[in-house]
Structure formats: C-alpha cells, structure tokens
Amino acid sequence: MILISGYFIYPSLVGGLGDWMDLDNIECVSSSDGMDEDEIQQHHTLNPHPHHHHSDFSSTKPRNGATNLGPTAIAPATSVHELLECPVCTNSMYPPIHQCHNGHTLCSTCKTRVHNRCPTCRQELGDIRCLALEKVFHCFGQYFCLHFEAFQLGMAPVYMAFLRFMGDENEARNYSYSLEVGANGRKLIWEGTPRSIRDSHRKVRDSHDGLIIQRNMALFFSGGDRKELKLRVTGRIWKEQQNPDAGVCIPNLCS
Template identity: 25%
Template sequence: MLTICFVDNSRMSFLKQEGSKSRSSISSISTSTSALGTASVSGTTASSTDLASFFECPVCFEYVLPPILQCPSGHLVCSNCRPKLSCCPTCRGPLGNIRNLAMEKVASTVLFPCKFSTSGCQVSMLHTDKGDHEEVCEYRPYSCPCPGASCKWQGALEQVMPHLLNQHRSITTLQGEDIVFLATDIALPGAVDWVMMQSCFGHHFMLVLEKQEKYDGLQQFFAIVQLIGTRKQADNFAYRLELSGHRRRLTWEATPRSIHEGVSSAILNSDCLVFDTSIAQLFAENGNLGINVTINMC
C-alpha cells in the first residue's frame, strides 16, 4: 500500500511538472515566433510553415489573413469565402463580426508560402507581401497570349505553344530573326487583331498588331512583340519594328513583353509602336501593311 501511494504521488508530481513545462513552452512560442518565426515545443520545432497551417480556411484551403474575423465559437474563414456563407462552416453557428486580434498579431510574424508553391515556387513571405508577389510570380498559370478575351485557357509555360498549335492553327509561324509581318486588309471596319509567330534563338515570339476604334471615329494601330517565356528570359532580347516605304521610315525599339504580363497594359499606356490610320496608309500597299520585325539578343 505504501508503495502504491508513493507511485501515485510521484506520478502526480510528474504531471504537475509537465503542466508547468507546457505553460513555459507556450510562453516561449510567443517569444520565439516574434523573433525568429519558429517555436520549440517539447523538443520539436514548429516552423513558420507549420504555424501557417493554423490559418487555413476550411472552405477553400487558402489562408485566412488580416483582418481576421471569427464566429462566436472562434472558428475562422477567409475574406473571400465569408460573403458566400450563411453560417460558420465548422460549427454551423452564426457568422459574427468579431475581430481575432491575437491571430492577427501572430499572422504578422508568420511567413506564408506562395499560393503557387505546388507549381514550384519556393518563396515564403509575410502576408503583407503575399498579394504583390503572387501577382508577378513566375509560377502563376499563364493565360492564352492571343489578344482579345475569347480564349480562357490557362496553363503552365511549357503548355502554351502546344495550346497555340492545337487551338489557334490559323496563326502563321515564320523562322528567323528578321522577318516581315504582313497585316492584310487594314481598312477592315471596327476593332481588328493581326497575330503572327516568329521563331528564333530557340524561342517563340508573338507579334501583335491591334486596331482600336477611338473617339470621333479615329482609329489607332498598336504593334508589339511578346515572348512566349518569362520576364527574366524577355530581358535577354530586344526587338525592332519598322515601317518603311515611299522614302519614309517609322521605327520602334524595345524589350519584348513576357506573355506573363500580356500586352493590354502596354497598349493602354502606348508603350509600343503606335500610329493612326493616316500613317498606316502612307506605308500600306493595296490595303496591306508590312512591318519589318527584327529580334536581337542583348
């Protein structure tokens, strides 16, 4: 009997020590998280990635980022899913407007992985930098580079050319670093796009000539080259567009755009070869406009 009492007392003493140790560990989590983004718990290491998992939305599995709201029971849901829900997806209780300031404070110290980590991105960052990074992340899915909004395809970079060859077979591809891009029937009414591919230096370039209807019937042409590749790859090249004929010459030189950026913003800001109908007619022959395109490696 004495022995049994002694063992029980020892066990109780041990549990008390363990409880004390747990409180100490929790205190150390708070300290080490703010300083290093890692925490030591009972001999194991909780990395920033481990902590990020506590912010996972139960609906879309994206991260719940500040401002963080919770239901009365403390369950979280991300700001994108919240407007679509009528009750808490975890406990089915009402969704309140209670701010979880403690989780927001922890979130400010956690390094969250890029949403394209499954595609190969290895960058982790504070939540305040997450949106800007993902907007330009090279692992983000690429959209179809053809102008206009008719094709909604998205995929990896290596899938872009197979998509173009299979789904946009009308696009002509010319080989060589110095070619002529011929746009036919430039007097066609309304907004029109002309597209051609140029293959050289082991890369593919898309040449786009876009005609837009402006105010008071004014029409403008925008010509630009984009690389079927990343921004970093695009920086290795330069292109020149040239209209010539009748003792006249109009030239534009620039770095090609990556298809990750697209051409919309460049056209909007006139960061390309821009000319109106009267200029086009000076260089056109029989309603067709030839543009000399030269690609150079930097």
Template identity: 50%
Template sequence: MAPGGSIFKEVLESHLLSSDYETGKAKSEAKSNSTLTKSTSVGLNGKNGTSSKNGVHDLLGCPVCKNLMYPPIHQCPNGHTLCSNCKIEVHNLCPTCHHDLGNIRCLALEKVAESLELPCRYQSLGCNDIFPYYAKLKHEQNCGFRPYNCPYAGSECSVMGDIPTLVAHLKDEHKVDMHDGFTFNHRYVKTNPHEVENATWMLTVFNCYGRYFCLHFEAFQLGTAPVFMAFLRFMGDDNEAKKFSYSLEVGANGRKLIWQGIPRTIRDSHSKVRDSQDGLIIQRNQALYFSGGDKQELKLRITGRIWKED
C-alpha cells in the first residue's frame, strides 16, 4: 500500500434501468432542483451529510452484490428482494429462500426509495452534497471527487485513489521516475525493436504548475504495422487538462517529427488514448532510421515541454 493516503478498490454501481425507472428518475430529478443542498442538510439519521445504516436504507441493499437497488426491484413470494442484475446472476432463484422468483416487482420499496435523500458515496473524499435517491447514482458516475484509476497500465493495476495517493503509489509500488519541471528530454532504448507483440512501454511522471502529468511511451501493432507512440495524460479531470498543452519532438540526421496536443485526463483509460492515436506516432522504419547504427537497436530521444494556456 502506498503511504500518504487510503488506497481502495471500488466498482461503480451498474444496473439495468427499465423504462419505469426512467420515469421515476425524471420525477425525482425534477424535485432535486429544490432539494439539493450542501452538507448542512440533515441526513437520514439527523446528522449532517450522513445516512442511516439501519432500517429502510438497509432494506435497499441487494443481498447479493451489496449495492443499493434501483428499479426494477424484484422480490420472491416470501418477500425477499434483490436487484435486477442479480436476478439474472442467480438464475431466477431467490438467494435467501431458494424459491422461484418469478416476475414480482417490489413496488412499495421502489416508492419508499423515491422519498429518500442520501449523501454521495464519495463524501469521505470531499463531496458534501445530498441527493434524492434516484439522482444519487447519476451524480456518482460523474462526481468530481470520485477516485482515479492508477495510470500505470502495463500491470493492469486495479488500485484507485485520489491524486496524492496515486502519486505516492506510482513512486513506491511501481518505481516510476518522478521529475520536476515543464520540459523533458528522454532517451528510450529497446534491444529488439522487431518484437512488438507484447507491448513494451515506459511511464514517467512530471510535476509542474502544481499538477502531475504522465508521459507514456510504448510499442504496439497498429493494424499490421508496428509503431511506437508517445503521449501525455493529465492526473486530474478533463476540464483541468484542457488548460494545458504539450509538444513532443523526435528525430535525427536533420529530420524530425513534431506533435502538439492537449493532455488527456487519466479518467480516459490508457488503452482508450492509445487506440485513439492521440499522440506522437512513429513508424518502426522511421524509428530505426532515427536510431542510426545497424538498425538492430532502438535508440530514440524524445524532447518536449508542457505549458499552461492563458
């Protein structure tokens, strides 16, 4: 675990939403204009920004996935409830009494849920808003306080956390190189550039303008052509990323390639950015030409800078 913060795994709630839910959600969201407040509002147990762990709130927890349930909420003939996703997972058998579930809706519980107001699940990370039950899920999927995925893509790391936590995690767990400053001059060496089946890549983190940026460099197959690619990601949300620009340059022997763009947020996955080709792409033959020598070893020097737009 990285020092300096709590690291946790988290799975966003995902449920199949019926047309009935869309109707209920529209009604509750219409109410939300007058009910959305800061943490000074009273929660379910009368305390600011907190929710009850007992009673009705507990009844809304699915016994299988433990997430809050959203319409359609199903029940068996004995009254045990579960969410629509888990109804499929348990093959239509009640996980509590093993009775056949059929297609019974728990309309009373759905109606009760419509009257509730709950804090955002990311309250501990700084979000102090209170939401009507059916508006809460939509907010949480886009909450600015929700944790970020670790940007160290090569290990398929599942760690999530805030930016300070992830910076410490990258440094201590992944041994990523950390640099201060808005310019960079990096040399990448690969002894066998003809093997790109298993993507080879590097990650470097830069600290400038009080923010953190991830410089990625990797090799992969683009269709049938082997290529090398460098791109920058911003450790923060997209609205902040758009305040910055960056340039990359690679070349030798009087020739060079230049890329200029806007860093992508780490909310966008590593593979999404790579597959969009939003970065400096170097064909293997070009890369080997820039490397010089006998073309048996890749030696690329990539320079660049980051600046803040006015």
C-alpha cells in the first residue's frame, strides 16, 4: 500500500472564470507519507501541462519538496509525458507508435487521420515504428499518474483530482485508490479504480470519475482570505487480491 499526498497551490482566484481556469502558474508539490513493501511504484509529474489545464505530480525527483517513492530513480516524469504525447490528439501514445524519417512520432490512430504525412514536418511517414518509445511505454507497468484539473460542471467551476494507471484497463482494475481533501472539520473522500492511461484525461474528466471539489468548498478548505487555492489532497493506493474460493476481488489488507 502507498500513502500519497499532494499540495495544489494557486496564488490568486480573484477575477473572472477565465483567470480561475488558467492553471499554468499553479505551484505543485507532492510528497510521500509512507510506503509499505509492494511492487507498486508511484509516478507523478511535478509541472503542470501547458496545454491541458491539468497538473500532474512527480515523486521521482526531490524538487519542490517532492520525495522519491519508488525503489529506483527514474527520469523526470514531465519529459516522459511529453515524449509519449501524440502531437495530433495530445493523448498518450501506446504501441504501435509510428515515426517519420526525421524522428517525429504520433499514435497509430492519428497516422490514418493525417493521410500518412507527418504533422510536424509533412514528410511521408511510411511504416517506421519507434521501438525506443514503445519500450519506454512498456516499462511503465506499475506506475500511476495523479491529475488535477479545473473545469466547469454545468455553470459551476470545480476542481477534480483522479488517478490513471500506466497500462491497460484490465491491469488498472487490479488496483484501488482513495483520495481525500478537507479542513476545518470537513472532509471529502473519493474511492475508486484507477483509469487506464489509454483513457485521455478529458475522457476521465467528462465522466466525473474522480474527487470533485466545488469552488466554494475548495476555498473553504484552503482557509485564509478565501482568495488563494491551497489544497492538500491525500490518499492511498492498494492492490486488489483475487479470492480463489469466492471468485471476487477483496482488498489486499496484508500489503
């Protein structure tokens, strides 16, 4: 089981909804409260993505107070996400990953959409596979990404935190996680199954499959003058264990 915590800090919420939705300058801090022996390795990204108005957190680099949760150090997560991002659909690429003669990559779905032309340099794509990136993807078998987004639910501005698993949907179902946020004697708790990285963050967001915090509650939890967003989201990840007698999944309480 892994215990996780993340701080979501935004300096000012004064202004219109456009200002509130602009999270490009959000300060992101992630740390570990503890980790038991398990094969799970936590993967967050530190810096917010400049295009999607969502932020990921990284536990791989002791920067901004973050700590390394895994048994071995890995490359900075932001760079990995950028490498795996398709330039056409902006979703995470998974095998087969195609590339042009100049090394530009895109996913197999978008290869047909661009009529076999590289969207970056307009060269013919051909049938070249980017085996290096495919190996990078496959090494993510036990990694997770914690996402944080601001969007509108109807007419109401909300925040949402959710977890994605770096693997297939069937593999993601082997795990469960919980997230909670609270202050001043109040608390919101979410428990669910991580979504696959093959589900775009927009798809997860639109399905509301995560911890949703209304703006007024986010400001209440932040305290202070209710003009600065400062949330501490905590949670845990655990692996489900198959019960051979009952044929159902039960929490792995021994990990």
